[in-house]
Amino acid sequence: xxxxxxTEKECGDLLERTSIGRLGCAHDxxxxxxxxxxxxxxxxxxxxxxxxQKIEWMRANPKVCLQVDEIANESEWVSVIVNGHxxxxxxxxxxxERARARKLLEKRYRWWQNPLGERQLKSGTDLIVxxxxxxxxxxxxxxxxxxEGKEWK
Amino acid sequence: xxxxxxTEKECGDLLERTSIGRLGCAHDxxxxxxxxxxxxxxxxxxxxxxxxQKIEWMRANPKVCLQVDEIANESEWVSVIVNGHxxxxxxxxxxxERARARKLLEKRYRWWQNPLGERQLKSGTDLIVxxxxxxxxxxxxxxxxxxEGKEWK
Numbered sequence: 346x347x348x349x350x351x352t353e354k355e356c357g358d359l360l361e362r363t364s365i366g367r368l369g370c371a372h373d374x375x376x377x378x379x380x381x382x383x384x385x386x387x388x389x390x391x392x393x394x395x396x397x398q399k400i401e402w403m404r405a406n407p408k409v410c411l412q413v414d415e416i417a418n419e420s421e422w423v424s425v426i427v428n429g430h431x432x433x434x435x436x437x438x439x440x441x442e443r444a445r446a447r448k449l450l451e452k453r454y455r456w457w458q459n460p461l462g463e464r465q466l467k468s469g470t471d472l473i474v475x476x477x478x479x480x481x482x483x484x485x486x487x488x489x490x491x492x493e494g495k496e497w498k
Numbered sequence: 499x500x501x502x503x504x505t506e507k508e509c510g511d512l513l514e515r516t517s518i519g520r521l522g523c524a525h526d527x528x529x530x531x532x533x534x535x536x537x538x539x540x541x542x543x544x545x546x547x548x549x550x551q552k553i554e555w556m557r558a559n560p561k562v563c564l565q566v567d568e569i570a571n572e573s574e575w576v577s578v579i580v581n582g583h584x585x586x587x588x589x590x591x592x593x594x595e596r597a598r599a600r601k602l603l604e605k606r607y608r609w610w611q612n613p614l615g616e617r618q619l620k621s622g623t624d625l626i627v628x629x630x631x632x633x634x635x636x637x638x639x640x641x642x643x644x645x646e647g648k649e650w651k
Contacts, residue, residue: 365569367521367522367529367531368522368531369520369524369529369531369563370529371522371524371527371528371529371592372527373527373561374524374525374526374527374534375524375561375563376522376523376524376530376531376561376562377522377529377579378520378521378522378529378531378564378565378579379565379577379579379598380565380567380569380575380577382572385511385582399543406527408527409529410528410529410530410531411531412532412533413529414533416518419535421540422533424532424533426531426532428528433594447612460539476598477594489631
């Protein structure tokens with residue numbers, strides 16, 4: 346197996362054709378990793394989320410890491426790691442960005458209605474407002490593992 | 499869709515039937531997330547790795563987070579999050595644990611020979627020693643999303 350670095354274009358292609366990633370944030374140097382669905386556009390990852398530990402932590406420390414991959418098997422895979430900055434999109438400052446996020450995440454937004462409803466039932470509150478946020482890409486690296494790499498033959 | 503917490507047994511079952519996860523570590527509150535292959539046994543996750551950023555960071559800060567999931571689609575998934583402690587397994591103190599790790603990771607070990615060889619070629623050194631480490635599980639939580647949850651019907 347060969348392990349080679351991806352070009353910037355190859356990294357971008359993976360981010361565009363993928364919609365799930367694992368988001369890492371940190372608080373007092375304790376990391377926390379959760380799976381997220383995102384829409385990627387022009388150096389930003391748009392996400393729709395309920396309030397919870399990850400939001401609280403990212404508000405306190407906006408440094409995040411987003412890891413995205415396609416793993417066929419142990420020797421055929423690509424993985425991209427993005428260091429980024431958490432940015433919340435509250436009204437009214439980010440009305441335009443929220444509209445963009447809502448459009449990009451439209452299908453997902455409907456899907457969120459039910460878990461949101463479920464959480465309302467559990468928490469007993471009348472309303473849980475979903476939070477739009479985005480991750481600004483600061484840096485990006487990627488690796489590809491191939492069973493029959495040219496460099497390894 | 500309903501989102502429900504997993505029992506400790508359900509979390510453990512997922513960790514035992516899965517071998518890939520995303521490992522988060524942190525340095526100066528910058529998180530870093532990478533995919534890893536592991537073998538899980540009695541509250542420990544055994545991993546075989548080359549030296550690199552994640553090892554350097556975990557040596558400096560052993561607090562880690564391991565996230566493991568099975569995602570069928572947006573409304574059918576399970577995800578387990580483990581907070582843990584990085585523990586390296588150097589010789590000679592951990593001879594027994596290394597032997598155990600090597601046995602558990604035997605298939606994987608063969609698979610690693612080539613990327614190790616590849617890295618040797620690239621770095622120009624004669625030998626890159628693979629590092630065995632393990633993550634001690636400190637706490638664990640899990641969630642399940644179901645399209646037709648009993649609580650949601």
